[in-house]
Amino acid sequence: MVEKSIDQATLKMLKKAQRDGIETVWDRLAAQEPQCGFGQLGICCRNCNMGPCRIDPFGDGPSQGVCGAGADTIVARNLVRAIAAGAAAHSDHGRGIASTLLASAGGDTADYPVRDEAKLQALAAEYGIAVEGRATAEIARDLANAVLEEFGTRKGALQFINRAPEQRRAVWDKLGITPRGIDREVVESMHRTHMGVDNDPVSLILQGMRTALSDGWGGSIVATELSDVLFGTPRPVKGSSNLGVLKEDQVNIILHGHEPTLSDIIVHAARDPELLQEARARGAAGINVCGMCCTGNEILMRHGVPVAGNFLQQELAIVTGAVEAMIVDIQCVMPALPQVAGCYHTKIISTSPKAKFPGAEHIAFDEHNAMETAKKIVRIAVENYSNRRAEKVNIPADQMEYMAGFSVEAILEALGGSLNPLIDAVKSGAVKGIVGVVGCNNPKYIQDNSHLVFVRELIKNDILVVGTGCAAIACAKAGLLLPAAAEQAGDGLRGVCTGLGIPPVLHMGSCVDISRIMTVAAAMANALGVDIADLPLAGAAPEWMSEKAVSIGTYVVSSGIFTILGTVPPVLGSQNVAELLTGGAEKVVGAVFAVEENPAAAAKLAIDHIAAKRKALGL
Amino acid sequence: MHIVIIGNSAAGLAAARTVRKVAAGAQITVISDEPGPAYARCLIPEVLAGSRDLPGIGYVGADFYRQYGIELLAGQTVTSLDVEKRELTTANGRSIGYDRLLLATGASPVAPDWPGADLPGVFTLRKADQAAAAGRWARDCASAVVAGGGLVSLKAAYALKERGLPEVTVVVKSPHVLIKQLDAQSAALVEKELAKTGIKFVYGVEPVAAVKGPQGAVQAVELADGRRLPAGLVMVGKGVRPNVELARRAGGRVDKGIVVDDNLATSLPGVYAAGDCIEVTDMLTGDKTTSGLWTLAVEQGRCAGYNLAGLPGSYPPPLTRLNAAQFGALPFISAGDVRGGDETAVYQDGGVYRKVCFRDGRLVGFIMVGKVDRAGVYTALIKQARHIAGRLKDKVAGGTVTGADIVYSRTVPVR
Amino acid sequence: MQEVLVDKERCLGCRSCELACAVAHSASKTLLGAVGEAKKPLKRIFVHQTEAGKIPLNCRHCAEAPCIDACIAGAMHRTAEGVVTNTGGPAECTGCWMCVMVCPYGVIRSEIAQRLAVKCDRECLDEAGEPACVRACQTRALKYVEVDDFSREKRERFLISLKS
Numbered sequence A: 001m002v003e004k005s006i007d008q009a010t011l012k013m014l015k016k017a018q019r020d021g022i023e024t025v026w027d028r029l030a031a032q033e034p035q036c037g038f039g040q041l042g043i044c045c046r047n048c049n050m051g052p053c054r055i056d057p058f059g060d061g062p063s064q065g066v067c068g069a070g071a072d073t074i075v076a077r078n079l080v081r082a083i084a085a086g087a088a089a090h091s092d093h094g095r096g097i098a099s100t101l102l103a104s105a106g107g108d109t110a111d112y113p114v115r116d117e118a119k120l121q122a123l124a125a126e127y128g129i130a131v132e133g134r135a136t137a138e139i140a141r142d143l144a145n146a147v148l149e150e151f152g153t154r155k156g157a158l159q160f161i162n163r164a165p166e167q168r169r170a171v172w173d174k175l176g177i178t179p180r181g182i183d184r185e186v187v188e189s190m191h192r193t194h195m196g197v198d199n200d201p202v203s204l205i206l207q208g209m210r211t212a213l214s215d216g217w218g219g220s221i222v223a224t225e226l227s228d229v230l231f232g233t234p235r236p237v238k239g240s241s242n243l244g245v246l247k248e249d250q251v252n253i254i255l256h257g258h259e260p261t262l263s264d265i266i267v268h269a270a271r272d273p274e275l276l277q278e279a280r281a282r283g284a285a286g287i288n289v290c291g292m293c294c295t296g297n298e299i300l301m302r303h304g305v306p307v308a309g310n311f312l313q314q315e316l317a318i319v320t321g322a323v324e325a326m327i328v329d330i331q332c333v334m335p336a337l338p339q340v341a342g343c344y345h346t347k348i349i350s351t352s353p354k355a356k357f358p359g360a361e362h363i364a365f366d367e368h369n370a371m372e373t374a375k376k377i378v379r380i381a382v383e384n385y386s387n388r389r390a391e392k393v394n395i396p397a398d399q400m401e402y403m404a405g406f407s408v409e410a411i412l413e414a415l416g417g418s419l420n421p422l423i424d425a426v427k428s429g430a431v432k433g434i435v436g437v438v439g440c441n442n443p444k445y446i447q448d449n450s451h452l453v454f455v456r457e458l459i460k461n462d463i464l465v466v467g468t469g470c471a472a473i474a475c476a477k478a479g480l481l482l483p484a485a486a487e488q489a490g491d492g493l494r495g496v497c498t499g500l501g502i503p504p505v506l507h508m509g510s511c512v513d514i515s516r517i518m519t520v521a522a523a524m525a526n527a528l529g530v531d532i533a534d535l536p537l538a539g540a541a542p543e544w545m546s547e548k549a550v551s552i553g554t555y556v557v558s559s560g561i562f563t564i565l566g567t568v569p570p571v572l573g574s575q576n577v578a579e580l581l582t583g584g585a586e587k588v589v590g591a592v593f594a595v596e597e598n599p600a601a602a603a604k605l606a607i608d609h610i611a612a613k614r615k616a617l618g619l
Numbered sequence B: 001m002h003i004v005i006i007g008n009s010a011a012g013l014a015a016a017r018t019v020r021k022v023a024a025g026a027q028i029t030v031i032s033d034e035p036g037p038a039y040a041r042c043l044i045p046e047v048l049a050g051s052r053d054l055p056g057i058g059y060v061g062a063d064f065y066r067q068y069g070i071e072l073l074a075g076q077t078v079t080s081l082d083v084e085k086r087e088l089t090t091a092n093g094r095s096i097g098y099d100r101l102l103l104a105t106g107a108s109p110v111a112p113d114w115p116g117a118d119l120p121g122v123f124t125l126r127k128a129d130q131a132a133a134a135g136r137w138a139r140d141c142a143s144a145v146v147a148g149g150g151l152v153s154l155k156a157a158y159a160l161k162e163r164g165l166p167e168v169t170v171v172v173k174s175p176h177v178l179i180k181q182l183d184a185q186s187a188a189l190v191e192k193e194l195a196k197t198g199i200k201f202v203y204g205v206e207p208v209a210a211v212k213g214p215q216g217a218v219q220a221v222e223l224a225d226g227r228r229l230p231a232g233l234v235m236v237g238k239g240v241r242p243n244v245e246l247a248r249r250a251g252g253r254v255d256k257g258i259v260v261d262d263n264l265a266t267s268l269p270g271v272y273a274a275g276d277c278i279e280v281t282d283m284l285t286g287d288k289t290t291s292g293l294w295t296l297a298v299e300q301g302r303c304a305g306y307n308l309a310g311l312p313g314s315y316p317p318p319l320t321r322l323n324a325a326q327f328g329a330l331p332f333i334s335a336g337d338v339r340g341g342d343e344t345a346v347y348q349d350g351g352v353y354r355k356v357c358f359r360d361g362r363l364v365g366f367i368m369v370g371k372v373d374r375a376g377v378y379t380a381l382i383k384q385a386r387h388i389a390g391r392l393k394d395k396v397a398g399g400t401v402t403g404a405d406i407v408y409s410r411t412v413p414v415r
Numbered sequence C: 001m002q003e004v005l006v007d008k009e010r011c012l013g014c015r016s017c018e019l020a021c022a023v024a025h026s027a028s029k030t031l032l033g034a035v036g037e038a039k040k041p042l043k044r045i046f047v048h049q050t051e052a053g054k055i056p057l058n059c060r061h062c063a064e065a066p067c068i069d070a071c072i073a074g075a076m077h078r079t080a081e082g083v084v085t086n087t088g089g090p091a092e093c094t095g096c097w098m099c100v101m102v103c104p105y106g107v108i109r110s111e112i113a114q115r116l117a118v119k120c121d122r123e124c125l126d127e128a129g130e131p132a133c134v135r136a137c138q139t140r141a142l143k144y145v146e147v148d149d150f151s152r153e154k155r156e157r158f159l160i161s162l163k164s
Helices: A008-020 A025-032 A037-041 A071-105 A117-126 A136-149 A159-163 A166-175 A182-192 A201-231 A261-269 A273-281 A293-303 A311-319 A337-341 A367-387 A408-414 A420-428 A449-460 A469-477 A483-488 A491-500 A511-528 A547-558 A575-589 A599-616 B010-022 B041-049 B128-138 B151-163 B184-195 B245-249 B294-308 B375-384 B390-398 B403-407 C016-024 C066-070 C098-102 C132-136 C149-161
Strands: A237-241 A251-257 A287-292 A325-328 A347-350 A400-404 A433-437 A463-467 A505-507 A537-541 A563-565 A593-595 B002-006 B027-032 B070-074 B078-082 B087-090 B095-097 B100-103 B107-109 B122-124 B143-147 B167-172 B200-203 B207-212 B218-223 B228-230 B233-236 B240-242 B271-273 B279-281 B288-290 B322-327 B330-336 B343-349 B352-359 B362-369 C002-006 C046-050 C053-057 C109-111 C116-118 C142-146
Touching (some): A037 C016, A159 A166, A159 A511, A166 A511, A201 A293, A251 A293, A261 A287, A261 A367, A293 A511, A311 A325, A325 A337, A325 A367, A347 A367, A400 A469, A433 A469, A433 A511, A537 A599, A547 A575, B010 B027, B078 B245, B128 B233, B184 B330, B184 B362, B271 B294, B375 B403, B403 C046, B403 C053, C016 C132, C132 C142
Parallel strands (some): A433 A463, A537 A563, B143 B167, B143 B233, B167 B200
Antiparallel strands (some): A237 A400, C002 C142
């Protein structure tokens, strides 16, 4: 099973899963293989009912769909639809947070007080909302309304794009890809990819870029920034990671999905004395709340809550037999969970009205009765402790400490209030550059292997890594989020990390928090008076799988940052589209995608790219 | 049991192979009047062209005869046959006994009856040594005339062009080339492709004489209309005639070819016949005709092989018109009756031509030029002789029918 | 011998077999590599739409193969393993299309420019000895099985039916 993961906890639980007769994501992948080549190449189209159509990639069959769309059009349309779906996911997440802020400001819920007033005021100022002498609730209401307005705004462009340097905005304006409204771009992408609308691959991909930008500089920033307002801006915090964080003698609750809205409350609810009392009454020593995936990242960043694992470990957490409840909200939650849980005592509780799971218990959650619902859910978990069967419990011992919580504000604090020390370190070459390593796990690739090989290679070469999402959890489990990991870094980076007491890999949050990375990149460019594309930066999604990652990669590239994909996107059915993304885009947005499945080779691409950018800057 | 096969080409070899397969212990002797092991007769134009030598058109592996335990008596002509004694005699006086005999004696080119037909430089194209000789002769020639517009003639003309002769003229009595296989439209495409190489065509006229030059060899061909075409080499392609003399002299029944029954047995006891030397019944017309196709010879040889080995099997009336070739970049296939029929569907787009012919709701023939994929499905439909209607007919007419349509058809084939 | 059998009720027409066949006959042997190759690989299995449904069809490697009979060059032959192929035999294919003319399944391709007949050659077996098309079939509409006498006979009856 070495080919499935390099995570020992995963491997142990896979063995247990096999013994217990549990089918996991790897088994289902094997059952799917061989996967459809047309899909892999992006040359099947189901957009209308004259189809489904597919193009023969070897020129040995149909070269056009029924409507006449060729491979270029079909591949581009499919790509744009994936971007739209990814952007929609992040942006809808952002809308949820903004709605919660509005409810909080309107006094509709007492459970979500503004926890970061300074950030509220800073954001209000960014939006031109008066703050002097106004009550927090009033400012919050105005900000929430202003942000919600961004989804359907008619003012021509999104507010947050103004964070980007002028040069970058000029590029977007020139190409006509400045995002005009968060919802609008997704809607227009769906429209354009409808049968018989936009058929020009270049035009389609430009719209894909605009849609992605509406995520990166719209929906995702909204999600990040307003979450900080409501739940607190992350500060460096310590905790532990991997399946070993589950406790044999406690009620284990796993919070899985993406939003902080419920999970943050559950963290508080689990401290309720009455519930703790109940847990003890049932023989548990306490209530152990753990995270999983990006919901895990949200509460890890803010509270140092232990994180039980990343994407490919969601089923395996249940396989430990020690999880009383897995509470899920939205995104990346495998529909297989209730089936796996059915073999143990674990309850899967879905909470979002947007995301229901056959076989799971649904407890609708909304911000108006947050604490009440949270307690109800925790109580179900506590009560379920009595159903736990000791003979089925096997928690792997593997766990690793981490230091996380590196919001932009936290980084600035660590640097003494300004980015200058970091910029100086980059100028001096102590830090050669910065690479954002983000994204998912993908069972087609050895779990965490690409992340870790890639990241270790970078830090060895004095490249500071900033991470989010499942990539960051992979780093956490491997000990790379500890200041001690600076030992694995090159001399320059080690010196910087040791001096500041920070790890060589900075955990910046969940996948919407890639917006934090964009904010840092923009700030660096502004400080140097250059475009983002001029900076020694790169992005990478070594094990990506989701449509959100497609949107992320596209907005990162569209923002001028070279991005390496470690899993092959379904675009190779059109050489023209593939060439545009990996070559032609350079002249247009100043950055391209690269696809490299070998993480060591991918690291070399990033290192070479950073060296070239440094040289161009005269560094 | 000693099985003797006269003929070392398609039918003879297929028979020998089959006998060996089903009668492991049989003694097999193959006698051939040609020297050396079997070769691909249809490829001898390549020898004429000089693109291959004789070993280059070998039809079996070097080890074939030893591997199959076949005694090959090459370069020996059988002169007589005593069916009472079950014994044959070769030209060099050797007597060979047999238990069962197969006549796979093939066919010989029809020699022209015009004056000068025996001049040096006048050739026919049937055997490898003829092709080699004509090729050698062609080295010193600037011009050639090919008499006849059939497949062998056109292959010869093409080969002579490949060899580099500046002037090659094909004299065709019919209004267009390949009169047996193609219609005027498709023949025009083939002619155009051949004309690209510089081959010239003269239609509606026949040679009447070969004209002797100062060196005693041919130097021109005189046509019926009085024209004279310069010709350092003349290739005569006027068809072939079954080699029936041995059977006839032994008292066997002979009509258009050696007459055989359903089991390919001749009228002579213990004697079978297969290949170009026999007469068959055309499956479409019911007419008696000569056979003369490599693929039929192989089928017959195999069928004869079973019978020789004592496993009776019948040979049904074959489709006798069936041919494929490619000139330049233009492939074509023709099968069955391509000009009869009561309904035709024709498609032409540039160099691609397709014609399918139906009679009484059955497919009876087709021509494909330029694109030939899935032609075998059409051939199969002709052979099945089934009623074709509805969507299947649309597909057949439209050129989109596939093997799946007939293999998995709901329609039961009718005879 | 083992043959590729079609369970036509199960074919969804996804054409994965076609792709897998082409990839198995490519230089790189991988899908993502094959799409970039200058000389596009050729499939030797074809998914057809018929009145009876979707049907993948490739060479049946007939017991008395008409293509072998018809081959005027002596290239088409049967290997010791029972595979009917025109490569690696006693002679080279000359592209005369006789095999194309007689194959009732229509599964021999004519590569006109190359003067080469191209067909299923079983040069695609994986470590488990399974052909690429069978391996690629998601619904098990294609199976690689030892054929019983009944099925073989049924197939031979079809061929005999062609002999009028």
